[in-house]
């Protein structure tokens with residue numbers, strides 16, 4: 285149990301590192317919280333500085349989701365424990381202890397955690413993200429379609445992870461409430 289608590293706390297702390305901020309400093313870009321959507325995530329870093337810092341943010345934010353789940357898996361933890369560790373990392377990104385609990389939307393972190401725990405489901409979700417992005421060029425729409433499909437895909441392919449994808453969908457949709465309002469009004473900004 286001590287190990288589980290340590291893994292969860294570590295995942296939450298890792299999740300609390302918002303890599304968009306050091307990446308923007310490194311590239312000498314403005315703080316992503318002060319421009320575009322105000323979200324400290326890869327999409328908004330793209331708005332601030334193009335694809336290179338956006339990709340760096342995406343990879344680093346995904347890694348902080350992947351690493352703790354991979355560690356839990358390597359230590360022989362059950363799927364349930366791995367799923368809880370994944371949720372801790374995503375929660376860290378959404379309500380980070382290092383940034384007054386004001387974080388991001390959790391998509392990249394969920395991607396990394398999902399790849400570690402349910403690669404098949406997550407690859408298909410990433411494929412959906414790319415497909416929607418290619419067609420409509422709206423990141424939030426792509427994220428919403430992918431994350432809402434997660435529970436359905438996991439139920440079919442990796443059913444043990446269905447509760448995780450259900451909770452991830454719930455959390456991430458709630459974090460996109462402003463994007464949803466803008467989408468409904470046809471005002472959502474593209475990529």
Ligand code: G3P
Nearest residue numbers: 321323327328391424427
């Ligand atoms: O993953 C975040 C994305 O879905 C939306 O980001 O900056 O357009 O609100 P943003």
